[in-house]
Amino acid sequence: MKLAFDLRDFKIPVDRLAPQEVFRTRQKDLLSYRFYPARSENLVILYHGVGGDSRYLCSLASAITGAGFAQVVTPDFRCHGASLSASDNIAPNQLEIDLEELIIHLRMKYSVKNMTLAGHSLGGGFALRIAVSDVGQQFKRFVAIAPYLPESFHALTEDLGGWIIFDQNRDGFSVNYPEAFKTGEEKTHYSAEFIRAAVVPEDLLLRLHAGNTPLSLISGDRDEVVLGARHMEIFEGLAHPLLLAQGLNHLTVVSKPSIALSLFES
Template identity: 85%
Template structure:
């Protein structure tokens, strides 16, 4: 299947890429992240999407930090980064547990005044999941960037940009990464267990209406994977601001960070 977007146009600015760091959770698991320092006691935790890891978020993460909005940590989800080879057959609350472990680790390293949880694609969906969870009470703000939502929300393009495909037998996901761009550090398949641990609950909108989460959402109007216009309908009255960014697609929304960065301004 041909991708609707060309990865040759997507570059990771290695001069701004923070080094990978690791920490061990209280459950003895080794997880990794990247940290972008700033003169701020605010902390943004910025989560990546399917296929890649925290590296591809470096343009946005460094832009937020350099602007002085907040310190930024970009975690690698379990089974990505340093734990790429680990099994992704995980409990439904495992990613939430991992997030709490990361928060503990970061607070032991630095003073934190307030926290924002943000994410792109599957990470954006995970951000929405946390916004209506008990863990979400630790965050002041939430920023969802081109968030992935389950099919029942009718917010996915017909072919998902050729980027991912569903396994009808076990409800897992396959990533259609072009051979020419593979480095051996991509995650090319996801179990149904992992996807269930990351995606939003079906009653997300009801819980957002009943709660008081401070939510911002942005999607590019040229996104090949998710439907930005549908996001405007779904999250009307629930996200402020709710932005359909002109001229940006699923990857340039984070690789050309000027518009998305503004959502993090204090």
């Protein structure tokens, strides 16, 4: 299956890439993240999507810090980055536990006043999941960037840009990462357990409305994986601002962050 977007056009500005740091949770698991400093006590925790890890968020993270809006941490989900080889057959609340462990670690290491949770693609869906969970009470606001939503929300393109291929039972999926671009550091299959631990609950919209959750959302009108126009319908009245970015696709919405950057302004 051919990808609808060309990864040759996607470059990570390595001169701005923060080094990978690791920490050990109280459960003795080793997890990783990248820290982008700024002269601010605000902190943005920004999660990546499937296939890659925190590296590809470098442009957006450095733009946020460069504007002085906040410090930024880009975590690697469990089974990515330093824990790439770990099993992704995890408990339904494991990623929430990992986030809580990360917050404890960061508060011990850095000066943090207000926190924003953000994410792109599957990470955007995870940010929405946390927004309606008990863990979400620790955040001032949430930012979802081209968020991945379950099929029941009817917000996915027909072939997901050739990027995601569902397993036969449609519980797990593989990532169609071109062989020419593989380095051995990609995660190319996601178990049903991992996906269930990352995606939003079916009653997400009711919970967002009931909680009056401070949420901003952006999707590109040329996104090959998610339907940006459908996101505008789903989150109308729930997200402020709610932006359909003209001319941006699933990757350029974060690799060309001039529009997405406005969502992080204090």
